[in-house]
Amino acid sequence: MTFNNHIAITPELVADHGLKLDEYQKIIQLIGRAPTYTELGIFSAMWNEHCSYKSSKKWLRTLPTTGERVIQGPGENAGVVDIGDGQAIVFKMESHNHPSYIEPYQGAATGVGGILRDVFTMGARPVAAMNALRFGAPEHEKTKHLVAGVVAGVGGYGNSFGVPTVGGEVEFDERYNGNILVNAFAAGLADTDKIFYSKAEGVGLPVVYLGAKTGRDGVGGATMASAEFGDDIEEKRPTVQVGDPFTEKRLLEACLELMATGAVIAIQDMGAAGLTCSAVEMGAKGDLGVELNLDMVPVREDAMTPYEMMLSESQERMLMVLHPEKEAEARAVFEKWELDFATVGKTTDDLRFRVMWKGEEVANLPIKELGDEAPEYDRPWTAPVPPKALAADDIPQMDVADALLRMLASPALSSRRWVYEQYDTLIQGNSLQRPGGDAGVIRVEGHATKALAFSSDVTPRYCEADAYEGGKQAVAECWRNLTATGADPLAATDNLNFGNPERPEIMGQFVHAVKGIGDACRALGFPIVSGNVSLYNETNGRGILPTPTIGGVGLIPDWSKMARIGFAGEDQAILLFGAPDWWGTHLGQSIYLREMFKRKDGTPPPVDLDHEKKVGDLVRILIRDGIATAVHDLSDGGLAVGVAEMAMASGIGATVNQLDGGDPIPLFFGEDQGRYLVTMTRENLEKFYAEIYPYAGVFAPWIGTTGGKTLKLGEARPVAVAELRKAHEGWFPEFMKGEITEV
Amino acid sequence: MKAAVVVFPGLNRDRDMIAALTKIGGEAPAVVWHKDAEIPKVDLIVIPGGFSYGDYLRVGAIAARSPVMDTIRDRAAHGVKVMGVCNGFQILSEAGLVPGVLMRNASLKFVCREVKLQIENASTPFTRGYKQGQIIRCPVAHHDGNYFADAETLARVEGQGQVAFRYADGTNPNGSINDIAGVFNEKKNVLGLMPHPENLIEAAHGGSDGRQLFSGLLNAA
Numbered sequence: 001m002t003f004n005n006h007i008a009i010t011p012e013l014v015a016d017h018g019l020k021l022d023e024y025q026k027i028i029q030l031i032g033r034a035p036t037y038t039e040l041g042i043f044s045a046m047w048n049e050h051c052s053y054k055s056s057k058k059w060l061r062t063l064p065t066t067g068e069r070v071i072q073g074p075g076e077n078a079g080v081v082d083i084g085d086g087q088a089i090v091f092k093m094e095s096h097n098h099p100s101y102i103e104p105y106q107g108a109a110t111g112v113g114g115i116l117r118d119v120f121t122m123g124a125r126p127v128a129a130m131n132a133l134r135f136g137a138p139e140h141e142k143t144k145h146l147v148a149g150v151v152a153g154v155g156g157y158g159n160s161f162g163v164p165t166v167g168g169e170v171e172f173d174e175r176y177n178g179n180i181l182v183n184a185f186a187a188g189l190a191d192t193d194k195i196f197y198s199k200a201e202g203v204g205l206p207v208v209y210l211g212a213k214t215g216r217d218g219v220g221g222a223t224m225a226s227a228e229f230g231d232d233i234e235e236k237r238p239t240v241q242v243g244d245p246f247t248e249k250r251l252l253e254a255c256l257e258l259m260a261t262g263a264v265i266a267i268q269d270m271g272a273a274g275l276t277c278s279a280v281e282m283g284a285k286g287d288l289g290v291e292l293n294l295d296m297v298p299v300r301e302d303a304m305t306p307y308e309m310m311l312s313e314s315q316e317r318m319l320m321v322l323h324p325e326k327e328a329e330a331r332a333v334f335e336k337w338e339l340d341f342a343t344v345g346k347t348t349d350d351l352r353f354r355v356m357w358k359g360e361e362v363a364n365l366p367i368k369e370l371g372d373e374a375p376e377y378d379r380p381w382t383a384p385v386p387p388k389a390l391a392a393d394d395i396p397q398m399d400v401a402d403a404l405l406r407m408l409a410s411p412a413l414s415s416r417r418w419v420y421e422q423y424d425t426l427i428q429g430n431s432l433q434r435p436g437g438d439a440g441v442i443r444v445e446g447h448a449t450k451a452l453a454f455s456s457d458v459t460p461r462y463c464e465a466d467a468y469e470g471g472k473q474a475v476a477e478c479w480r481n482l483t484a485t486g487a488d489p490l491a492a493t494d495n496l497n498f499g500n501p502e503r504p505e506i507m508g509q510f511v512h513a514v515k516g517i518g519d520a521c522r523a524l525g526f527p528i529v530s531g532n533v534s535l536y537n538e539t540n541g542r543g544i545l546p547t548p549t550i551g552g553v554g555l556i557p558d559w560s561k562m563a564r565i566g567f568a569g570e571d572q573a574i575l576l577f578g579a580p581d582w583w584g585t586h587l588g589q590s591i592y593l594r595e596m597f598k599r600k601d602g603t604p605p606p607v608d609l610d611h612e613k614k615v616g617d618l619v620r621i622l623i624r625d626g627i628a629t630a631v632h633d634l635s636d637g638g639l640a641v642g643v644a645e646m647a648m649a650s651g652i653g654a655t656v657n658q659l660d661g662g663d664p665i666p667l668f669f670g671e672d673q674g675r676y677l678v679t680m681t682r683e684n685l686e687k688f689y690a691e692i693y694p695y696a697g698v699f700a701p702w703i704g705t706t707g708g709k710t711l712k713l714g715e716a717r718p719v720a721v722a723e724l725r726k727a728h729e730g731w732f733p734e735f736m737k738g739e740i741t742e743v
Numbered sequence: 744m745k746a747a748v749v750v751f752p753g754l755n756r757d758r759d760m761i762a763a764l765t766k767i768g769g770e771a772p773a774v775v776w777h778k779d780a781e782i783p784k785v786d787l788i789v790i791p792g793g794f795s796y797g798d799y800l801r802v803g804a805i806a807a808r809s810p811v812m813d814t815i816r817d818r819a820a821h822g823v824k825v826m827g828v829c830n831g832f833q834i835l836s837e838a839g840l841v842p843g844v845l846m847r848n849a850s851l852k853f854v855c856r857e858v859k860l861q862i863e864n865a866s867t868p869f870t871r872g873y874k875q876g877q878i879i880r881c882p883v884a885h886h887d888g889n890y891f892a893d894a895e896t897l898a899r900v901e902g903q904g905q906v907a908f909r910y911a912d913g914t915n916p917n918g919s920i921n922d923i924a925g926v927f928n929e930k931k932n933v934l935g936l937m938p939h940p941e942n943l944i945e946a947a948h949g950g951s952d953g954r955q956l957f958s959g960l961l962n963a964a
Contacts, residue, residue, distance in 0.1 A: 152852070152853075155853045156853075159794075159853055159855075159884070159886075160753070160755070160793075160794040160797065160798070161755070162755025162756070162793065244797065245794070245797065246752070246753045246794060246796065246797025246798075246799065247797075249752075249753055249755060249794075250752055250753070337752065338752070420855075421854055421855055421856050422852050422853045422854070422855070423853075423855060424853070424855050424884045425855055425884075426855065426882055426884065426939075426942050426948075427755065427756060427759065427884065427942075428758065428759060429758075429759045429762055429763075429941070429942050429947075429948065430947070432947060443947055559947070
């Protein structure tokens with residue numbers, strides 16, 4: 001085999017590497033000569049959108065990332081937040097959108113694998129996972145195949161690895177027909193004094209490669225993920241990696257064992273852009289150079305070129321800088337777990353990134369410029385124009401009971417049981433609330449009362465209509481879902497999925513969404529501690545709905561006082577906290593308009609952040625005081641859907657009143673923000689209105705009572721809870737009937 | 744009573760099992776790595792759930808041929824109680840320590856949900872905490888729990904009281920023959936079961952129906 005590192009770099013070759021001509025000029029300026037072939041590959045890996053955040057960095061800097069409890073904000077493998085008692089929760093959400101569309105099973109599986117690795121790289125044992133999935137229209141020819149493959153892939157990896165999936169989202173919209181979204185979240189527990197970082201320290205220390213062998217899979221994956229899709233998409237399958245959860249599980253145990261020996265100085269997983277990105281990041285962060293000898297890299301196949309080795313995205317691999325005197329001890333740990341262990345290089349003091357292969361220097365580049373000084377763009381953007389508000393008298397009519405049943409049976413609101421029953425939701429034995437409620441909750445193992453709540457949220461149709469309000473709403477809904485369990489929302493991770501940032505209107509959506517997220521995070525004291533940006537989610541020039549997914553973590557001091565969504569008993573009062581005078585008013589961008597009338601007009605419901613905080617803080621106190629017996633936040637589908645979900649979760653019916661003299665449609669289906677349904681016993685109801693309500697400054701009308709086997713909404717005909725359940729549970733299995741899950 | 748938990752690479756419910764044995768038995772079990780030369784002298788050996796060796800070959804097949812299984816087979820022959828849960832059951836069946844095989848779920852999908860189990864034989868060390876015919880709640884989480892045995896074996900298993908648990912009230916999650924969820928060997932000192940009683944032992948789990956299996960076993964000897 002011959003490998004020519006010095007082939008002529010043509011404009012076509014530059015374009016194939018996803019680099020623009022001006023970026024290529026910058027490379028020449030930087031190194032004072034034309035790059036070698038391997039060097040071009042390295043630049044393309046480091047400077048693509050996925051790895052460099054070149055379009056988004058300017059705006060990401062505006063997000064609040066600090067707080068009393070924040071130990072580590074963005075910039076590391078994951079964010080780290082103090083949960084007291086010397087422990088921290090380490091978490092992040094990351095997209096695997098492009099590969100999952102090309103190869104759904106492996107794309108989703110390796111998305112889960114990648115995010116788990118980000119968490120245990122920092123010394124944390126993964127304790128919870130979530131997945132926010134967005135697919136095209138149910139009737140689109142690819143949707144069933146993609147749903148089946150992605151769900152099987154998420155389960156196949158997470159179940160085998162052994163982490164409970166405690167929550168997530170599944171949504172359908174035709175705007176995802178050509179670009180699905182797979183956003184994987186993972187969280188792990190670590191001791192605050194045993195967190196591991198990627199910054200290398202010390203000159204002349206061994207750089208050690210651990211884990212699985214390097215193959216040709218995923219070469220150029222990060223570059224592929226930084227471009228739009230065209231009609232040649234099927235040709236991109238080889239850029240998708242193949243996951244091996246068995247190796248990942250062994251890698252987890254081996255890494256945690258190795259960290260306990262004190263041998264690890266710095267550690268970085270090989271994710272996007274593999275060996276290149278991990279080595280450059282460790283060196284650049286520590287102001288050190290790195291020299292790699294590729295002859296030492298464990299390879300899966302013969303005759304791999306240095307170009308392929310540097311760009312391979314083979315999974316389940318780690319790079320570490322180790323204390324040399326502990327190298328033998330470290331090697332023994334990896335031999336026990338039957339994983340590869342090879343010293344592949346050393347740290348240097350010259351700030352160069354050098355790659356040796358068969359005695360030849362195939363790359364010699366300035367490490368800082370490759371890494372933390374990659375190009376950055378202030379892309380032009382145009383402010384999105386929000387749509388016109390609905391006219392006050394524009395209220396399409398429909399029977400309330402019929403509408404509720406149809407909405408519960410719609411792709412938008414139907415039960416996701418078909419999905420989450422394919423995930424192991426109870427492994428580790430700490431799952432207190434599994435999918436189906438407002439948030440997933442796990443107890444903190446080893447602590448008598450503490451628990452953690454997790455929720456993932458965004459309403460893309462709101463973001464499409466008004467990116468700023470939509471960004472605010474994503475944060476507020478996540479904060480609200482955590483609050484509804486009784487948790488203190490601690491911090492969040494953001495996974496920002498957008499179209500092509502080179503189009504000013506898409507960049508405008510991005511800028512506005514980030515502004516909205518920032519404002520909401522500041523107002524709610526809910527900093528962003530980690531995240532990921534996925535741009536170029538476009539096919540043949542058509543972008544996805546702007547989808548800034550927010551994954552949040554909350555702390556419950558005593559889980560015996562946690563709230564759930566199911567009604568807790570008969571004859572309890574139902575109160576609507578945070579209600580406007582007419583309980584529900586806002587139909588613009590609602591599920592009611594979209595699902596019943598195919599209308600996507602109007603403004604999304606605005607979020608009043610002060611109101612949001614005041615209502616949430618009150619609800620949390622009522623949960624912790626034991627006054628609230630069940631709590632559910634209101635979101636898609638409004639009051640009617642919220643109360644139906646509480647009835648279905650418990651099997652207990654309810655009667656909800658209707659205000660006299662106005663239209664019941666906005667009252668029951670409006671999607672006004674900052675609202676919760678809270679139940680309490682009659683005894684506590686009196687106490688609440690006498691002792692707490694006068695000082696609360698929150699409108700919380702008593703709107704109904706639990707009991708019986710039917711749900712009666714105002715003047716509408718009563719509907720049996722069993723009928724609601726049938727409608728709610730029916731759609732997904734029927735839709736997926738006859739699907740092919742095997743790969 | 745002394746217990747040991749045997750761990751193969753890729754098992755992932757070892758921690759759940761160790762927690763259940765410790766919480767209910769009051770004493771942490773010995774944890775035996777598959778390459779350890781010896782299993783300490785114990786009254787109960789447990790193989791927990793997971794995906795040994797990734798289950799890339801037939802489920803449980805590689806672990807079942809591991810040298811430690813010879814020791815377990817020998818101990819079982821001498822009356823030591825052996826329990827395999829989920830992947831542990833698959834390993835025991837591959838090793839021939841319990842009758843029958845476990846095939847891919849009829850749905851072809853992984854399934855994690857709560858089912859009902861009927862206690863089919865309450866007069867064994869494993870099941871004496873329950874009443875004969877009692878129906879309990881229990882979670883399952885598996886991809887390959889579809890129990891099958893040929894007609895002759897099945898007749899023997901059914902005829903000799905070797906069925907330990909049966910899915911009840913139409914909750915069979917995997918299409919197993921005769922709704923079988925767990926089986927004994929002929930001497931009733933080896934049990935294999937698909938469901939996870941170790942994940943339903945305390946208030947935090949939303950119930951404790953799995954608890955009597957452990958309390959019956961551990962408080963006995």
